[in-house]
Amino acid sequence: MKMDGMNHSGHDQSAGMKMDGMKTPNYTHALTMEKMAMGQDVSGVDHSKHSHDMSSMKVDLDSIEIPMDMNPTLPQISVPKKEGPQIDMRATGAKYRLDDPGVGLRNNGRKVLTYADLRNLYPTRHEPQPTKELVLHLTGNMERYMWSIDGITFDEAPPLQFNFGERIRITFINDTMMNHPMHLHGVWSELETGDENHIPRKHTVIVQPGAKISYRVTMNARGDWAYHCHMLYHMMGMFRRVQIR
């Protein structure tokens, strides 16, 4: 893991990594992070965690946080993918950016709440671990205004099928230059913030441009559920049917 003086979180400490120049992130230019993500992987730095510095670290068993990428590699759920003119770019260096306020809200002199500030009021450390991972790429072509998931639109996509009761880790990689708030109906989206003991529950999870984000879902509601980007103009491309049987 290379450290280029970028955002280093406390979680890495718990993983026994040494680091210098710990700083809070500086998202100076509106699209800097996205550009980095769209270009090569400029550093191996993980932006997944809170931006607190070391002084705010508590030595408290409840708050020991496991870095997201330290999750054991889970068996991957395979989904169809398609390449073509419907995809204009790829995020080759997508990072977790939970503490990034997002384009237009950075460095505006105010405290902007981010996903990194979300904390469940109730302990979640006894929640079961996910057994499989589903990785989905949010894809599109701005110029043509075409939107898809893994290059495939809703009308061409088979449903995503899950067994009742199973716990899945879903990771989104946003290959586009726009935000996509992804809404999975019927079940909770439990956002990985790095704090295993206070995982917040959400309906809709925003995936920032060029970023990735992970959450866990227990498939505990039988039926067919809509899973889609909440932007009206993206919705019919970035849409999937989820079947829990």
Add this chain to the structure above:
Amino acid sequence: MKTTHKVILRTAIISSILMTSQVHAAGERDPLLTYFLMDKLEISNQTDNPVSWDATTWIGKDWHKLYLKSEGESVNGKTESENQLLYSHPIEKFWDVQMGLGYDTTPEKNQTWGVIGLQGLAPYFFETNAVVLANDKNFGFRLDTEYEALFTQKLILTPSLKLNAYAADDKSMGLGSGLSSTELALRLRYEFSRKFAPYIGVKLNQTYGATADYVKAEGGKESVTSIVAGLRFWF
């Protein structure tokens, strides 16, 4: 003649491959859309103030569109135009292949072409259109490229280059073989809204070789610099 037929055959084969390799999108996701762009509608300061236009319209869905393009010039009731009816299909991130028919008119004569070309966004944001034209008498190549420099979100400078080349002389259409004509232009528009923008500009039209001879025979000049004023709008 033999090569003409080869090109037409090749065009036909490429078209049929491209048309059959399609998954047809269906449903509300991919609505039927239409677009009309009057990219240029302008008057120039030359004798009798020629009016010229350049318009594009299309109807279609994400993967299949039908284009109608028209450009030309009218002076003293005499009109010359180049028109194309094209099927358009995305083949690359920023590129569409387009094929169909071309129809050129002069006050004296008309001619029809088979047309195949590429339209898209070249690296560094050059909006580009390159077509090859063929009929039983001639081959043509037309290239059109422009760049939009945004001084502000509303004040936009557009340098453009247009280039025409042909394989054979065709006096009745005023086309000479080789590089036939070029147009270099610089237009500055102000977008009162995205859809409505008046502009002023300057353009340099140059003809070469036999084309220049045809122009001079009609009393024209091989090199003409004009000041233009016009409107750009779309809906």
